[in-house]
Every structure is written in C-alpha cells, then in structure tokens.
Amino acid sequence: MPPTSVTVFGLGYVGCVTAACLAEIGHIVTGVDRDEHKVQNVREGRAPFYEPGLEDIVKSNVAAGRLRACRTAVEGLEQADIALICVGTPSEPNGNIGLDQLRRVTAEIAAELGKRPRSFIVAIRSTVFPGTCEEIVLPAFRHLPEVHVVSNPEFLREGSAVRDFREPPLTVVGGDNPSAVKTVAGIYENLGVEPCLVALRTAEMIKYACNAFHAVKISFANEIGALCGPLAIPALEVMDTLCRDTKLNISPAYLRPGFAFGGSCLPKDLRAVNYRASRLDLKVPMLESVMESNHQQLVRAMRRVDELQGRIGVVGLAFKENTDDLRESPVVTLLEHLIGKGREVRVWDPHIRLEAIYGANRDYILKSIPHIGRLLAPNLSELTSWGADHLVLTQKPSEDLRRDLTASGLPVVDLAGWF
Ligand SMILES: NC(=O)c1ccc[n+]([C@@H]2O[C@H](COP(=O)([O-])OP(=O)(O)OC[C@H]3O[C@@H](n4cnc5c(N)ncnc54)[C@H](O)[C@@H]3O)[C@@H](O)[C@H]2O)c1
CATH class of the missing domain: 3.40.50.720 (NAD(P)-binding Rossmann-like Domain)
Structure with missing residues (x-):
C-alpha cells in the first residue's frame, strides 16, 4: 500500500x-x-x-x-x-x-x-x-x-x-x-x-476479551503459585510444565463459549483444590468462583430452555460427546429442572443405553432421575416421532448428527455452541 x-x-x-x-x-x-x-x-x-x-x-x-x-x-x-x-x-x-x-x-x-x-x-x-x-x-x-x-x-x-x-x-x-x-x-x-x-462491536469486544484473558491468566498463575508455597512445591516448575502442554493448556482447547462443564474430574478436582486452600487459610477467589461461574452458565441455559413452548427433546445426556459417563453431567441437572417444572421432556444420547451402564455411573443417574429409563429415547427418530417441538443440543455433534438434526426440520436450541 x-x-x-x-x-x-x-x-x-x-x-x-x-x-x-x-x-x-x-x-x-x-x-x-x-x-x-x-x-x-x-x-x-x-x-x-x-x-x-x-x-x-x-x-x-x-x-x-x-x-x-x-x-x-x-x-x-x-x-x-x-x-x-x-x-x-x-x-x-x-x-x-x-x-x-x-x-x-x-x-x-x-x-x-x-x-x-x-x-x-x-x-x-x-x-x-x-x-x-x-x-x-x-x-x-x-x-x-x-x-x-x-x-x-x-x-x-x-x-x-x-x-x-x-x-x-x-x-x-x-x-x-x-x-x-x-x-x-x-x-x-x-x-x-x-x-x-x-x-x-466485535472488534471492540475482542479488545476487552483479550485484556480480561490476560488478567485471568495472571491471577490463575498467582493463585496456583500461592497454593504451591505452603505445600513446598516449586510454583515455577508447575506452571512451566503446565505451559509445555500445547494441546490442552496453551491452546484453543476449552476456549469456546458453550455449555457448562461437568464430568467426573473437573468439578471434583476444583472442589478439592478449594477445600485444601481453605484448610491452608489461603484465599484463592478466582479458583473459588469457578464452580459458581459454571453454575451460572447452567442457569442461563435453563432460562433459555424454559422459554421454549411444548415438548422438549434433549440431545446429549453425558457431560460431553463420545462418552457415556453421566457423573456430574450438567444435562442431568437441566433435566431435573425441567422435570421439576412439569415439562414434557425426553432425552437421547448416541452413546447411552441404560442397560449398558453400571457402577457409580448407573447409581448417579438413577439417584438423580429414578425414572430416567422412561425418558430415554433409543434414537433421534424416536425423539422426533414422540412429538418434540424443539431439540436442545448439549454436546458437540458429529457430522452425521449435525445432518440428522438439520434433516429433522425441528428448531435446534444449541447450548453447546456448535450448530
Ligand atoms: N497504555 C497502554 O498500554 C494501552 C494499551 C492498549 C490500549 N490502550 C488504550 O489506548 C487509549 C489511550 O491510552 P494511553 O495510555 O495512550 O492514554 P494517555 O492518557 O497516555 O494519552 C491520551 C492522550 O490523549 C490526549 N488527548 C485527550 N483529548 C484530546 C483531544 N481532544 N485532542 C488531542 N489529544 C487529546 C491527552 O492529552 C493524552 O496525551 C486508552 O483507551 C487505553 O485504554 C492503552
């Protein structure tokens, strides 16, 4: 130029x-x-x-x-x-x-x-x-x-x-x-x-997103450092090693706005970190706020789904795609909420058959939603033929699933941010 x-x-x-x-x-x-x-x-x-x-x-x-x-x-x-x-x-x-x-x-x-x-x-x-x-x-x-x-x-x-x-x-x-x-x-x-x-507006927001991210990164490193101190662990070594993971840590992974997190690890391990920090009389407000932040993401999703009229077909029951682990799945909480409100709801997950899950996984879902068996659809076409007025997507869809959801002709409410 x-x-x-x-x-x-x-x-x-x-x-x-x-x-x-x-x-x-x-x-x-x-x-x-x-x-x-x-x-x-x-x-x-x-x-x-x-x-x-x-x-x-x-x-x-x-x-x-x-x-x-x-x-x-x-x-x-x-x-x-x-x-x-x-x-x-x-x-x-x-x-x-x-x-x-x-x-x-x-x-x-x-x-x-x-x-x-x-x-x-x-x-x-x-x-x-x-x-x-x-x-x-x-x-x-x-x-x-x-x-x-x-x-x-x-x-x-x-x-x-x-x-x-x-x-x-x-x-x-x-x-x-x-x-x-x-x-x-x-x-x-x-x-x-x-x-x-x-x-x-996007350009204006990108600047704020960048600076907020930088501030969060600094505070995260400082809180991990604060936790390492009384445990006599070299904080620099911990963070340097964390940074060596460029697949999950220093990468676009987990940086996509979508549904709340869940599963058998993140909530459990965050609770443990926060509990141990409190036992050390250590304030780590950023780490402490993460579970509440996650809860608010779930609340926003609930509000979105509450606004839908008619029957709701939820697509995805596990806490993420390609697993049948139901422990601490936010979708279970969403379903409990909808059932509590007397909404007509059914759910289908490509990887979940109630008869195939067992142990802590089965206990968790049966304790949370005892009659889950009646709500589970065996496939997408049963969910649609049941008369769902809306499909609520909670996980990253495969290409096939994406095509089938589109072909259903039903409005898709995408809580996961992939559609
Ligand atoms: N400082 C940084 O590192 C940094 C980095 C990125 C973005 N920003 C953003 O850039 C902006 C500027 O930041 P800064 O640190 O350079 O601010 P600054 O206060 O150092 O400079 C602003 C200048 O604008 C002048 N000014 C005010 N009204 C004027 C007018 N009507 N006509 C001519 N000059 C006028 C002031 O006299 C001053 O010299 C802010 O919005 C800030 O948030 C700052």
Whole structure:
C-alpha cells in the first residue's frame, strides 16, 4: 500500500508509539495533542515519556519529515485521509470508562471535516466498550456521509510497545464499510500480519476479551503459585510444565463459549483444590468462583430452555460427546429442572443405553432421575416421532448428527455452541 496520510489524536503511550511507528513504516503522520508539552517534545525529536526505543524513532522520523506534531484538529487534519483516535478512556469510580476525551475529539474532528466535507476514515484505537462507536462516534459524523468509522483496537504493552507495534500479537479492524476496513488494515500491511476483519462491536469486544484473558491468566498463575508455597512445591516448575502442554493448556482447547462443564474430574478436582486452600487459610477467589461461574452458565441455559413452548427433546445426556459417563453431567441437572417444572421432556444420547451402564455411573443417574429409563429415547427418530417441538443440543455433534438434526426440520436450541 502506498504511504497514507494519517493523523493520530492523542500523543500518550498508545498514540505517540503508533504515530512514530507508522511514520517509520513509511506513512506521513501528524500527531495531535492538547498537551503542549507532548507536542513540543515530539517537534524537538524527543519521546514525551520513557518507552524503550521510542526516542530514536521519533527523532529519525521528525528529521525525515514523516512525523510532525500540532495541538489542534484544524492543523492536524489538513491533508489526512485517516484519523486514528488514541485519546484516554480512564476508569471512573464505578468502573465505567470515561468517554469525555472521546466525545470531545470526535466533536473537534466532525467540526473540522464539516467545513470541508470529504471522504475520510475515523478509526478508534482507544479501548472503548462494545457499542461505543455506534452510540458515541457514529452519531457525531451522521451529517457527514463520506466519513466512515472503524474500530482498530491497540494491543501494545507499555515497556515493549515499539516491539509490539512491529510484531503485533493481533491486528483487528472492525466496521460496516468494507472499503474503510480494508484501508485501515492496509496501513499495517508492511508489518506482514494477517489482519482480522470483523464487525464494529466485535472488534471492540475482542479488545476487552483479550485484556480480561490476560488478567485471568495472571491471577490463575498467582493463585496456583500461592497454593504451591505452603505445600513446598516449586510454583515455577508447575506452571512451566503446565505451559509445555500445547494441546490442552496453551491452546484453543476449552476456549469456546458453550455449555457448562461437568464430568467426573473437573468439578471434583476444583472442589478439592478449594477445600485444601481453605484448610491452608489461603484465599484463592478466582479458583473459588469457578464452580459458581459454571453454575451460572447452567442457569442461563435453563432460562433459555424454559422459554421454549411444548415438548422438549434433549440431545446429549453425558457431560460431553463420545462418552457415556453421566457423573456430574450438567444435562442431568437441566433435566431435573425441567422435570421439576412439569415439562414434557425426553432425552437421547448416541452413546447411552441404560442397560449398558453400571457402577457409580448407573447409581448417579438413577439417584438423580429414578425414572430416567422412561425418558430415554433409543434414537433421534424416536425423539422426533414422540412429538418434540424443539431439540436442545448439549454436546458437540458429529457430522452425521449435525445432518440428522438439520434433516429433522425441528428448531435446534444449541447450548453447546456448535450448530
Ligand atoms: N497504555 C497502554 O498500554 C494501552 C494499551 C492498549 C490500549 N490502550 C488504550 O489506548 C487509549 C489511550 O491510552 P494511553 O495510555 O495512550 O492514554 P494517555 O492518557 O497516555 O494519552 C491520551 C492522550 O490523549 C490526549 N488527548 C485527550 N483529548 C484530546 C483531544 N481532544 N485532542 C488531542 N489529544 C487529546 C491527552 O492529552 C493524552 O496525551 C486508552 O483507551 C487505553 O485504554 C492503552
């Protein structure tokens, strides 16, 4: 892509790094900030704060004429095709984010573009909650149909921001106008990273999902470390070894929104960890909250199924596909709930025949639902011919099952997130 003329609003940690690094990969960049000190620093070829490697990039690109700085939108927007908004969105006392800087900067840009309407892209790089572009930014440009708004969240980390810009962990561009989305993705083309092009709200949410995930990872490692301490176990060795499993641990496994977990291991082992932690007088609130989080996922599923009218055919009784283990299956709890509500319900699981299960597995299901035998359908066609009005899928379906569910013509409520 040929060099683009980009104006970066906000020369803070994100904006200054973005402005300098975009200039370094060949774009013509103007940085705008209300803060005279930051503007003056950049003009004089200095980084306005400490960030490894930044000062050199600012200096060389100012000298090369690819990076300049100014204080107002009037000066900043003279030649630009794209505005990257990097203003602050600080936390408010109630946890919400403050959008004053965003409101103000969009109003300034809209006022300036209003004087000379032209084709223009406003890309929001600040972290804003999903819906903010639609609720705050788009309305500011409603009277300017040539202006397109995209979300382009930033993933750099302070302390390694320049390296993160050059080797981004993720490039996400979201928006409704494919040409605008492509243009913004194009400014990062030289970095050689395949951008993820998504919808506007999706881009905003991806940023929050990433940061929440990072925070959860840190707290998880810290709680495991806290547990290792009093047990005289080397926490680093435990976590390093955990990370060596790239099939189940450091991988996409278990990172798909779906139904609640269950089975004979996860609930049991989490309870044991939490019990032992409490015996050690150790607070591990994240690990303690996992069972409750799982319960809430089940409650949400129950509410979804409660809303269905008529007969309910549940597909999948075990806690996951390809097993006949019923111990602590959340589907059993779902069925108990539906039976308790007097709903007409039957269930079919491709791998469960009551006469074939025995021991703790059989005891568990008969104790939970004594008349399960009457509810179990031997196959999908019996479930449908019984008169199910809805099929509720609780497990990952095989390709054959997916086809049969579609062929049934019945509405499928997919609790597992695969359909
Ligand atoms: N700091 C990080 O590591 C990081 C990483 C990823 C994303 N983010 C997100 O990026 C955004 C910016 O973060 P930051 O740390 O760079 O903030 P910051 O406070 O360091 O910088 C914001 C800058 O915007 C300027 N500004 C405010 N209103 C302006 C206006 N109308 N015109 C021009 N400039 C204006 C401020 O003067 C300030 O210099 C936030 O939404 C933040 O959550 C931050």
